[in-house]
Amino acid sequence: MSGIRWAYAINQWKPQFDDFVRREQHERALKTISIAGFEGVELTYGTGRWEPLGNPQQLAANFGSVAGFGEFLRSCAVDAVSSWYWDPAERSMEDLTGPLSPLAEADAPAIAQRAGLLAGALAELGGSVLLVRPVPGAGDVEPLDDDALARVAACWDAAGRTTAEHGIRLALHVDFLSALRRDHVPALLDRTDPALVGLALDTGELTAGGIDPLGVIERSGDRIWHVQFKDALAVDDAGEYLQPHAHWTVRVRGGAREVPRWFAEPGADGGLVDFPAVTRALLGAGYSGWIVVESDQSPHPAASALLAGYHVQRELRPLVEEEPA
């Protein structure tokens, strides 16, 4: 039996900043995740009072303490926070800091310190991986040269050293808008310390970026520390990720084609990812750890979670469970 555990990402429940702020909404979402067969939940970093699950300070403000949130999770029959996604370019209202950049040497200590805070909370909540956006979007920075890659690698090595002190692994999450999308992932990964930094494989982001997840597993399977299973419904084959502010114009607005929805839960109609093939490849690469299922965006979060649960229970988990010890 492999050491794969299944979790679900809660981000789809919060499409706008003023959504999903109330305790009863969190309770219903977590119970939905639990009864759909997932034992963990992945959180997404956020800041301010309308992000109750966004960071350790807000967890404490809303649940008394990080441990209090852990008790709340277990009362909903969710065992753990598997992982936390954090983009250092997000400001912190709690710490009165603006965006931090892994490209700026001066920001590296603050990034490492912040990663440590998140890792400490994650460890308390039974998690194992801090996912980070390793660089900004391709349209928002100069092309990454050797010096830039070296600075980024040093930044994440330092952050990985900090998270490791809490027993938490740091994994680079490369999205379809990333400045690392074309060719740079191996260049960065090869510059990092494999004991400190790993890769998060996000099937939907890779596919939307025109990259075959199977190829990534083949090349970097030994560096994969975290997996997200989400489907892609469209591919950015026109290279729109190179535009400035593509996070808004492409991801949110859908680019020139006005793509209504880039991502969906595994098994969705029109999905481009072959999840059984990816699952088998991960098993072949000896992957052990969390697989976080995501819809990322959904007009109907509860239905997405249940449909994803069905797909995992009936199609994917049997592949994992038939794996010899």
Added chain:
Amino acid sequence: MTAPERAIKWSYMDHWRSNGPSGPVDQWHSRKTMSAFLKQVKAVGFDAIDTFDFRIWQMYGDYGGPAKYQEMVQDHGLERIVNTFHAADYDVRNYAPHVPETHEAVFEDFRVTMGRWSEIRLDNIIVMPATLFYDMEPITEDKLKYSAECWNKVGEITAGFGVKLTCHHEFFCGIQSEPDIETFYSYTDPRYVNLFVDTAQHCIAGLDPVALYDRHAHRVSGFHFKDTRHVATGDDHRHRPDSEIMAPTTGKWFYEMGTDQGLVDFEAMMRAVRDNGYRGWISVEHDKANKEGGDYSESTAISRWYAKNVLEEIYR
């Protein structure tokens, strides 16, 4: 090693709405929407589904009949169709249990209906045993007796097909108060007429569903576990033209088990189920869950979460 056989299995009564591109649709809209519905019911751990009698036409039209439709249910990992709800259009002119002159029409309806379902095994055919309250009032002993005689005969017909006839007392039907329910059952034949306890309907009507169940446990053939936040007041039960979704006092009567502010004591109910030695199916229902912003997928998840994490700790 095989798992021990469970005393209780869970069936989902198949009310459903989802969002289609042109607005809300039910699961019978297409094979694709049916598949999505069945996947969600299976994903949260239900063992089977219940359905409505009037859906048989879509079963024939889209799937080739109840047996073929049940194959689709089973292809999604669910065991079978357990119960069907016979939602009759009562009318005192031609089809009303308390009007003896209409009984032959009722009997013929059930002879035909049971024949249509005979290609699959059903446990119960569920009926509302009376017309709408305002079509039956004043509720007299004679009317309760005529109704009982009607269902005694119908129960004999359904028993001939191996299916139990069971009565589900909506809060807005003519037999919903405690004394009227007791009188009604005193005239029914326990061989042919069973009680189907809908926890919310009895609660809305001001009855304690646990006490009602305890009194009639020997003839209870199933349950709808659903919750409510409101007890009917004033003329709620006799509001014209409709009480169920048009009563001025209450826009939404029914909620999923496990809801906040629910009035049904499900833990007490489950202890009663255990202590009465009931074995078999419990159906979960939350009809009209989408009213006032509700969501069927979420309500289905919450209710099954509650069954698994709270009720199965009491009895499984």
